[in-house]
Amino acid sequence: MTTTIHLAQQPEADALLGRSPLAALIGMLLDQQIPMEWAFAGPYTIARRMGADDLDAQEIAAYDPEAFAALMAEKPAVHRYPGSMAKRVQQLCQFLVENHGGDASAVWKGVKTGKELFERLSALPGYGTQKAQIFTALLGKQYGVTPEGWREAAGAYGEQGSFRSVADITGPESLAKVRATKQEAKQAAKAAKAKKQ
Template sequence: MNTTVRLAQQPEADDLLGRSPLAILTGMLLDQQVPMEWAFSGPYTIARRMGRDDLDAHEIAVYDPDRFGALLADKPAVHRYPGSMAKRVQQLCRYLVEHYDGDAAAVWRDVGSGEELLRRLTALPGFGTQKAQIFLALLGKQFEVRPTGWREAAGAYGEAGSYRSVADITGPSSLEKVRAYKQEAKRAAKQADAKRS
């Protein structure tokens, strides 16, 4: 796996995301309630603070929880909620160790269909249906992981030419298009709520 991504908008962090299955999975896990760039630079920050060039699921799974939480909380924090996200990252790594021998890429390697891949992703700790569909679309659109029916399994996030999520971000201009889409979706939701009141 060696893909050029521009999700962290930082060369070193994006390089790690493009070559490390665990890093891209962890970035997706962290991508909530913080700006996307902050979330996807998190794996690089974690690796550096652990004194590594990459993330290792076995090492993170058994890392002392208090020390791991402190590592994510150190300034600048890896996430707005470093304590709870540290627990989630460790839960994810423990799951990967238990079910995939610590190999994050095994989640999608040799998968038979988009439906099966969606099932595997939604089984991961911290991955609900929407996050799993976005990640499935990211794998298909940017990492060439395209089992039969992957676009359908990813739902609207799998549509070609859309700008709905991180799956569609390949640089600053597409990032702006995704942000504009999300702002419009929020505005529409507020208007719909106001009409119901």
């Protein structure tokens, strides 16, 4: 099943995200402390540097850790912290190999409820509560993975018509709206902190 995705804002990188569940999971994992497009272009960069059209969890899990860190650090780096993120990507892939036969889509295949989906995502290395909620929303809003109660499991990120996260990005216009929402949230947090002092 191929989905049209616009998270990396680059056709080849977005095409990979649309056809590869592993690419989507890795993009979400990388989405911290760097711009969203950079994070979601990461899986395509990794695949290209590995000389592949797609990503393979078993191949990444078995990759020499130093060589994989070097691949992530090669200019332009896949992430601002290529060394630590290389470890996280490999841990994620090792978990998928050990628990899901290396099939990333097995994380959500056959889930009956949003709660179960959220719990499965929360169990992934590098996926805290917020990341698991955002990915639950992304699966529901853009990948057609909609078990009963998925919006509730995704929290505020599951709300219809919201522009809170990558789950809501379908093109440049919605990307700008999500950016604006994030800026407002940051400013509100700063203002609240200043009031306390």
